[in-house]
Amino acid sequence: MNERDPDAELVARVGARDAGAVRTLVLSKLPRLLALATRMLGDRMEAEDIAQEAFVRIWKQAPHWRSGEARFDTWLHRVALNLCYDRLRGRREEPAETLPDEADPAATPDLRIEARTRDERVRAALAALPVRQREALVLTYYQELSNLEAAGLMDISVDALESLLARARRTLRAQLAGDGAGKDSA
Numbered sequence: 001m002n003e004r005d006p007d008a009e010l011v012a013r014v015g016a017r018d019a020g021a022v023r024t025l026v027l028s029k030l031p032r033l034l035a036l037a038t039r040m041l042g043d044r045m046e047a048e049d050i051a052q053e054a055f056v057r058i059w060k061q062a063p064h065w066r067s068g069e070a071r072f073d074t075w076l077h078r079v080a081l082n083l084c085y086d087r088l089r090g091r092r093e094e095p096a097e098t099l100p101d102e103a104d105p106a107a108t109p110d111l112r113i114e115a116r117t118r119d120e121r122v123r124a125a126l127a128a129l130p131v132r133q134r135e136a137l138v139l140t141y142y143q144e145l146s147n148l149e150a151a152g153l154m155d156i157s158v159d160a161l162e163s164l165l166a167r168a169r170r171t172l173r174a175q176l177a178g179d180g181a182g183k184d185s186a
Helices: 008-015 019-041 044-064 072-087 109-128 131-142 145-152 158-182
Strands: none
Touching: 008 019, 008 044, 008 072, 019 044, 019 072, 019 131, 044 072, 072 131, 072 145, 109 131, 109 158, 131 145, 145 158
């Protein structure tokens, strides 16, 4: 891997127990970790637990981190996904009720209700997907990873990822069209 890891210096500073580096790392990585875990688990409190555990693992691993073997961000996503899978295996398959995303507070009440209803429908449809399809969607659309990066994290080929994405989109469209009963789906 010839590509320079943009987080290498920061991780080295965390490994040297530099408090400023820890704060910087948390500030830069926490929002994406929370978004990933929240969308995978459908529960903000569980997502916060996952993020906390991921940062504990960073703290433990940072002194031993060897730059060049893997990009730090890739490793961190893999850790978070594995922690999410552990949570999902530990619970019965129950669709998530709601995720804590909120509509634009500046919108009119009618638009807020419509947006909240649409968001709830999308969350429920996403939560009902098989876990691997949900993971593929979350990594590519919400985490904005390239297909190559997402496939690498999932340990599958790009073709297999694209197949998962196609099935997930088809299932979501069908679920949202069925739920909408004549309404346009987002």
